[in-house]
Amino acid sequence: MEIKIIKPVISRRENVRYPHYIDKMFSARGGFPYAGAFASQAVPGRLEKVARIGQVEFINDALATTINSVYYALNRSRGPLVWIVCNDNAGLAWEELSPVMVYKTHHIVACGAAAGRLDALYGSRIPVSNARHLDDAVRWALRVAKPGSRVLFSPGTARPCGMDAPDAGKQFIRILKNIEQNAL
Numbered sequence: 486m487e488i489k490i491i492k493p494v495i496s497r498r499e500n501v502r503y504p505h506y507i508d509k510m511f512s513a514r515g516g517f518p519y520a521g522a523f524a525s526q527a528v529p530g531r532l533e534k535v536a537r538i539g540q541v542e543f544i545n546d547a548l549a550t551t552i553n554s555v556y557y558a559l560n561r562s563r564g565p566l567v568w569i570v571c572n573d574n575a576g577l578a579w580e581e582l583s584p585v586m587v588y589k590t591h592h593i594v595a596c597g598a599a600a601g602r603l604d605a606l607y608g609s610r611i612p613v614s615n616a617r618h619l620d621d622a623v624r625w626a627l628r629v630a631k632p633g634s635r636v637l638f639s640p641g642t643a644r645p646c647g648m649d650a651p652d653a654g655k656q657f658i659r660i661l662k663n664i665e666q667n668a669l
Contacts, residue, residue: 530654532558536661540632543623543661546639547654552581555641559585565634567592567626571619571645571653572599579606586611592629594622596646619646619653623660 530548537543546558559568559582566589575598586607595603596616604613614629616622626636638657640646645653 530651532561533654535658536665538627538661538664540634541627541630542635543657544635544637545654545657546637547645547650547657549639549641550643550650552578552641555639556582556585558637558639559589562589562635562637565591565631567594567630567634567636569594569619569622569626569636569638569640570599570603571596571622571638571640572642573597573644573647574642575599575602577641579603583607591631591634592626594626594629596622599641619656620660623657623664627664 530545533545535543535545544558544562546554549555549558555570559566568590570593572595577599579599579602583606587610590607590611593603593607593611593613594616595613596618600613600615604615607613612629614625616625623636623638630636638654640650640653643650646656648656
């Protein structure tokens, strides 16, 4: 089993390639002043590819704090998807995710109060597994993921697993590194 931790690539101004008309327009002025705005920079915690374990890719989207941002993340994913959600708010409008859930997601791993609601909404079409905490959810997702699929951690709340969203994203990465170290 091949395990690879992926580091985000931050573009520098001199490495940014623009369409020919932008290069031509700003070459006379000494360069484009907002080069960073068009660079393909990785934002930590927002659709960040963090690891590949075997043939399964792990994506950290801990900064998806609303239903709309979860919808966007699910819609942007390619291939079969395992969605990890840690949310204690069962009253959110989870049914708004229905159009993208049916076509993109092949398994849901949920921890928190939202697990029961997600099971009631999607359990007949998509398997829903209950996890006790994030570590359990990641290990469960690794078990159910098919080769070539992606695991997306997108909680849909500002306080996933009882901690701040950036801290939950860091813990997600830490769990994956522990799995990597134990597998070697």
